[in-house]
Amino acid sequence: MAEVSRIFHSTLIPTFSTLPHLTLNSPRSQFQPRRSTIHCSISTTGDATRIAISWGCDVDSLENAAALQKWLSESGLPPQKMAIERVEVGERGLVALKNIRKGEKLLFVPPSLFITADSEWSCPEAGDVLKQSSVPDWPLLATYLISEASLMKSSRWSNYISALPQQPYSLLTRAELDRYLEASQIRERAVERVNNVTGTYNDLRLRIFTKYPDLFPEEVFNMETFKWSFGILFSRLVRLPSMEGRVALVPWADMLNHSCEVETFLDYDKSSQGVVFTTDRPYQPGEQVFISYGKKSNGELLLSYGFVPREGTNPRDSxxxxxxxxxxxxxxxxxxxxxxxxxxxxxxxxxxxxxxxxxxxxxxxxxxxxxxxxxxxxxxxxxxxxxxxxxxxxxxxxxxxxxxxxxxxxxxxxxxxxxxxxxxxxxxxxxxxxxxxxxxxxxxxxxxxxxxxxxxxxxxxxxxxxxxxxxxxxxxxxxxxxxxx
CATH class of the missing domain: 3.90.1420.10 (Rubisco LSMT, substrate-binding domain)
Incomplete structure (x- = not known):
């Protein structure tokens, strides 16, 4: 269940409501956009047009996960003591391949495999427009993810994006909130989050997307795709304290599931020059390895990561x-x-x-x-x-x-x-x-x-x-x- 949501420490990502709406007043650029093939399917039902996201996979897809693992290894990921498998807690997770000691550092994902605000765009003109407009990291990364996803195999990140959930549960629609969270006070915070995403997209659309339709075609950069990308960010973006608090998507690391009994979390290790975590318990071969997403209530875990721990297992529940x-x-x-x-x-x-x-x-x-x-x-x-x-x-x-x-x-x-x-x-x-x-x-x-x-x-x-x-x-x-x- 936890596969539909990933993040790694209570101090990593601030509440999205603190993110200000964009104020983008830069003059129109004279960039000549590089032409690229856009992959997006559109289906019509009655008088309504529905845009279907054609990237990502089902949350339990091992085929996509195996392709991701192979690509990461070919791209510089060192040999690991863990592998992606189907697990009892979460549809997919990282399982120990060898004996793992308490206090051992695991993972070692190098910075070259992070997605950050400084990552190179496959369409550099689009990235330059956003950066010249001083777009903050969150919406910049959301736009980057959509841009790379729409390019399919021509994007460097195609294997990673193909392994992401096609329907993240970390950002629900207003209809879903009204239907399923009507009894819980966490609904009000969830509504605020949806409104912030909507407001941020509308600002981007008004100030940038409509001015550069060749770079940001509406059939790709629309409300539905932004809800998908923000859903991915809410559940997987990690703040790395030892890298001056930079936020990043860290492929492979975001396959780790949460346990309320675990205290360890992710950070950048300067000595090994990669994202690691230090185990707070030993693991035997075949055991699932866990980290902590933070000391959060069940409602907060649902809101940010799309899962609820079993009743009575979360000492921080409220x-x-x-x-x-x-x-x-x-x-x-x-x-x-x-x-x-x-x-x-x-x-x-x-x-x-x-x-x-x-x-x-x-x-x-x-x-x-x-x-x-x-x-x-x-x-x-x-x-x-x-x-x-x-x-x-x-x-x-x-x-x-x-x-x-x-x-x-x-x-x-x-x-x-x-x-x-x-x-x-x-x-x-x-x-x-x-x-x-x-x-x-x-x-x-x-x-x-x-x-x-x-x-x-x-x-x-x-x-x-x-x-x-x-x-x-x-x-x-x-x-x-x-x-x-």
Whole structure:
């Protein structure tokens, strides 16, 4: 399952929402484009034209993977102690060919086999236009990948691109998000990601593609192909700290699957002059070798990499609980001012884990239920609810403790009802499709959604139980102190 997604450390790639839309105001260039053959199939269904991506492969294709391995070896990849095989965790993965010791450095992919913003374009005129327009690395690499993919065998990277998934799961459509992630708060971040990709493509199209149609024909450089290329980048692009944080696609290395039990990650090793990782455990011949994609929740792993670990296997799993101010609150305006001052909004998400929750959550709940008589404490509560300040977080307001806990419990109950309803209705989803590939995609997404909702609901149930116990203990303590008085 993890084959549909690859990335290698929590600090490697920033959230895509931080990528600004492009501002490209360079004058039109006088480049004479080199003519090249474009490979792209177009099919018409009714009055709608659908552009089919004709590169990549099914995620379990060993034939394409074997061709990739052969090409890499011929292109300078040193002999490896691993090979690509079908595996239980992920459709394809790297399996040990020999005994591998704990602490051993593996991989050794040389920089000549990286794809970076400085890589040579098969169509150099297109690359020059983008670079002169100061296009950032992410959209530059997305465009590069499409340009090379469209050239098929005439591109140096044809064997690599042929081994990439034709339908990455790391960037879902709005329809898929509405259908499969309606119960999870991770949906909002997924929608933001789709909107950022759409906005970035529209900027490129407006400022560059329409001005150079010979270099960037719309039948190749369109929304669908950009969603494919960004889906590849989200799941496979790696930031290399030892190369001054440069981002790169690293063929072969991106065949490694993730394990929640593994701590090791990829980086550039200056001594061996290649991308490596250091094993944190031994492997026997035939065992699958893993790395870590970072300490992420199941929702984050789905959002970036297109898979969900088995329930209970991810110690970093969490669910986001959305707390909101009541608009009918007499102090709504004053509370909003306090929240904005500390970088918060009227609706704020807080992560719940099986092991607990952040102190900021309770501070926000205090603010949400506090009466007008506590207006002088609004700023203190808002500061404690923000993770952007160093203010004291563990604040206590015993007079509104019960109301704050009940507010959180009510929010948990509301969230749980969404998960329960989705899981009950998931069995009746209409998946009737004429295309076997589309049917397989929908079945897979449905299973991912069910797995994610099951794991997030489990955390919510556990958190709700603990909040109920805390609330009951507080009430008992309060009643006891009142009786003694």
């Amino acid at each position: 669910v986001e609980l959305l707390l909101s101010l009541n608009k009918s609150d007499k102090c709504y305006k004053e509370k909003m001012e306090a929240l904005r001052k500390h970088g918060l909004s009227a609706s704020q998400c807080f992560p719940l884990q099986i092991t607990g929750w952040p102190l900021e959550l309770m501070a926000y709940a205090y603010l949400a239920v506090s009466p007008p008589s506590m207006s002088r404490q609004f700023d203190e509560m808002a500061a404690a609810a923000s993770n952007k300040t160093t203010s004291k977080k563990d604040i206590k307001y015993h007079e509104i403790e019960e109301e704050a806990l009940q507010f959180i419990l009510d929010t948990c109950e509301s969230s749980l009802s969404k998960y329960t309803r989705f899981l009950q209705e998931s069995g009746s989803m209409d998946l009737d499709m004429t295309s076997p590939k589309q049917l397989n995609r929908k079945l897979f997404l449905k299973q991912l959604a069910v797995d994610l909702c099951t794991s997030e609901r489990r955390i919510l149930f556990r958190s709700q139980y603990i909040f109920e116990v805390v609330n009951k203990n507080w009430i008992d303590l309060y009643n006891e102190s009142t009786r003694l008085e």
